[in-house]
Ligand SMILES: Nc1ncnc2c1ncn2[C@@H]1O[C@H](COP(=O)(O)OP(=O)(O)O)[C@@H](O)[C@H]1O
């Protein structure tokens with residue numbers, strides 16, 4: 001099975017392309033990559049960004065899609081509206097399952113998506129999305145809705161579904177409480193939730209990338225979208241609960257944990 005990630009490089013190896021490829025590999029999926037930007041980054045923050053020319057992002061995609069039988073594609077850090085438009089126009093002729101992690105701000109606070117690119121994301125890319133996985137601040141930025149209740153979360157999800165997204169996963173990593181609960185909304189079915197206990201840890205660098213890459217890998221392996229989301233939650237939960245403890249800041253998650261059978265905690269589907 002082959003998947004493709006279109007994302008930025010994290011020199012620190014915890015997020016971005018590196019997290020995606022590690023996750024694909026651990027889930028038994030061959031990873032191909034179209035890099036959108038280079039970041040000089042470690043667990044202390046993003047120190048510099050060098051964007052790739054949109055035509056060269058497309059050249060990477062052309063090379064991959066001309067040769068490999070790609071079963072699912074994900075996007076992560078896309079950085080600019082020019083890259084978004086170029087990626088969307090290349091992907092729209094492929095009709096592949098597309099998982100969009102609308103990466104905007106790194107946990108250290110640095111912007112990974114130019115402000116004016118949010119509209120391009122909504123206009124060009126979200127209509128192609130099988131799954132979109134915003135965290136709460138990203139869902140708020142995409143919709144203009146402040147999420148402070150179940151009702152406002154439903155409103156934000158409805159807004160994204162109306163853009164053409166088939167499954168909206170609003171991740172609960174940034175919410176308060178003892179559980180890490182992600183809410184899944186679809187066009188036709190009732191919402192469902194995947195929930196684990198919340199780890200008291202600062203080693204959460206790359207959680208969103210890892211989760212969306214795991215969804216992508218599982219869809220590439222032909223799991224249903226629902227089962228892919230549940231398995232991805234299991235993968236990211238193991239990676240968070242058994243951190244490597246490396247770096248001086250917000251450390252990476254442990255991509256080895258899932259296959260080391262460290263994933264002992266339950267994922268509740270509600
Ligand atoms: N402290 C935590 N304990 C357990 N799960 C977490 C924790 N923080 C985040 N998660 C889970 O990690 C996944 C990524 O979520 P989140 O951290 O919100 O994404 P992002 O990196 O995009 O901000 C979600 O499934 C979320 O519930």
Ligand SMILES: Cc1ncc(COP(=O)(O)OP(=O)(O)O)c(N)n1
Nearest residue numbers: 008015016106107205206207208209
């Ligand atoms: C190159 C690159 N892409 C994405 C991110 C953001 O990763 P994410 O998993 O959303 O969360 P944090 O890493 O910010 O915790 C990134 N930092 N770098």
